[in-house]
Each structure stands twice: as C-alpha cells, then as structure tokens.
Amino acid sequence: MYAQMIKSEKSNETPEELAAFQARIDRGERIEPKEWMPEGYRKTLIRQIGQHAHSEIVGQLPEGNWVTRAPTLERKAILLAKVQDEAGHGLYLYSACETLGVSRDELFEKLHSGAMKYSSIFNYPTLTWADMGAVGWLVDGAAIMNQVPLQRTSYGPYARAMIRICKEESFHQRQGYSVMMKMAQGTEAQKAMAQDALNRFWYPALMMFGPSDAESVHSEQNMAWKIKINSNDELRQRFVNETVPQAHYLGLTVPDENLKFNEETGNWDFSQPDWTEFFEVLKGNGPCNEERLGARRKAWDDGEWFRDGLSAYAEKSAARRAAVAAE
Amino acid sequence: MSKKEWPLWEIFIRGQHGLNHRHVGSLHAPDAEMAINHARDVYTRRKEGVSIWVVPSSEITASSPSDKGPLFDPAESKVYRHPTFFDIPDEVGHM
C-alpha cells in the first residue's frame, strides 16, 4: 500500500495505562493530538502517515513524466489536475503527521536521506501514454481499497485527512480507466500499448498491499490500535475481484495464467507477485529508485534559495509593519 | 537543507452557502499572504469556498483534553434546553 510493512513500536507505559487507552479505541473513540497516547502508538503513526505522505509526493513523478507529452490539451489539463491533487494529499498527510510532534522539514529530511520509505509502486517507470491509464486505474484503484477503510482509523487527524483524500481519489481512478478505454478501443497498436501497460503494472499493483501479514505481530498490534483495518490479503483479494471484470470489459487479458473464478468462494483465484522483487525494490534496487529520490532531492535543494527568499521577505515586511506601528 | 522552517497556519474556509468559516486543516507558509495563496491551492481546488481566513497556529489557544469533564459535563443534565423536552398536545398544532 502507500504505507507498506509498518512495524509497530513498543511502548513503555504501564499495563493499566495501555488497557485504558485500548478501551477508548475499542469504544470507537477518536484519539486527538493533545491527548495521552502510548509512545508506540505515536511512533508507529509517524512512520505510517509519513510513509503515506511521501508516497503521495513521490507518486507525482511517474505521472509528471507525461504531463508535457499528453496526447491532447484536455488530457494534459486532467493529468495536471490529478498530479496537483496528489501534492494536496501529501500536504494533508504531512499536516496530520505534524500533530504527532514531528516537523514537515524533518520528514522531508528523512525521505531524502532514505531513512523513511515510500510505496514500492513508484519505483517502476512509466514508458508510454497507456501507463497513465494503468496507473490511474490500478495504482489509484489499489490505493482506494486501502484508504476507504482508513477513514475510520482511530487517530482523528489521520482519519480526517483520509476523508478528504477519498473524496478526490475516485476522479483519479476514473480518469485512468477512461484513458484505458480510449486506448483499448483504438487501433491495434494502441490496444497493444494498453495491454502492455496492464502487463507491466498488474503485479507491482498487487505488491502495493504488501506480503501476507496473516501471522505478523506488527499487524496484529496495528489492527488493535485501529491504524490498520484489514489484512493485506483481504484487501488484495478485494482489489482483484473488482479489477478483473474491469479488465475484461476493456477486452484486455490479466497477465496471470492461474486467474480463475472460484465458484465456491466467490473470489477470483490469482497468482502471487514475485515477493523477492518486492523486497529488492524496497531495499532500493527497483528500476527507478535512484531517479525518484534524485528528483526529490534536487527539487528540494534547488528550491532552497526561493524558500529562503520568501522567508526573508516575510521577515522584512513584518519588521516594516512593526516600525510603522511604533511611530 | 534550509534551516528556517516556514511557520504553520490554520485555515478556515467559508463555503458557497453562507455558512460560517470552517476549519479545514493547516499548512506552512512564510507569511499571511502566501498562506492564503497556498490555502487556495490546497483547500479550494473544487470550488469549496468563497472566503479564506488564515491564522498562525501559534495564536490558537485550545482547551485542554483533561478539562473535558468540567467544561462539557454540566450541559448533560440540562435536557430541557432542547425543544423536544416539552410535550405539546397535537391539538395545539405545529409549534
């Protein structure tokens, strides 16, 4: 997902304190910034929300790659609006994260140094225009699967950020699917591009949910805290069930020989992605890790003089106002 | 890395239908004018508002979570403040 494999942190509080906190969560209460919370809850949330925010920001890059080469002015405007939304999502999430006592610049610093991660999916390249279709349809589609339940997460600012984000995501997925429809109904060459995009993005999209966490202690703790709502396998299955008929409608083939509807379970049975590849990408060895982080660092460093200029201007005009007021 | 972090601002937006300004979130900006510009981009991309207020977060004074009881519990026993507390016979008509 946008936040993958979140380890839960240990807490040093007394069993009584922890039990009282857990009872609040079990009653469905929202935890708000200034309220007491276990250190482990706070730290785990910083990691999860921070990683989610970084994913939104880095996620702009593979799509930004096509803004100047969109096939029509309308598609260009739509893609630009979509990418701009992702910047907004990043900002909502950084704000939510800051309420836990970490600053946005510190989070940036950790992203740029590699101390914090972002979703594995954004380390894959976007090679053709059809990839803009596949990304909106599959990547935003997978994100929605995870973000909709998170609107009910226990931490108030996180839940509220999710509600805003979910309102905007549906546009993202639909614009992607509409690109796919156009390509799939186009010439043979265009249809082949659409198929190729699906072939390349199918398994990386399945990886977004993370490896099976059925037996993970971390996910058990995170679920008890309601900062994780569903298991990875559960969400992946939901995603497959929803996406396969959409692929069939396009007349495209899901690149999985084992894909089969299971009458008994009502689910589509499917093959697992290559988890070795997933761990390699997480470690930094994906096709675009260096390029993505490089682009982020460059944007931050090249923007420094501008940020400083605005700060200097703000200080000067504040001083001027103070002088006028003193007269 | 720039050593100076932009301060945090709380953003309030008034929607189209004449309701109060509502808190929508926060953002970083070097000054009030830029905060309004950023708020326009971050919080009104879909015509969510017709007016923006920005307030430095450091200027907000919040009630403390531990005061929840003393502040809000007294209202609990005063159900007569709601119109439904009073039974008015149907014959009287709408009131």
Ligand SMILES: [Fe+2]
């Ligand atoms: Fe997003």
Ligand SMILES: [Fe+2]
């Ligand atoms: Fe999105």
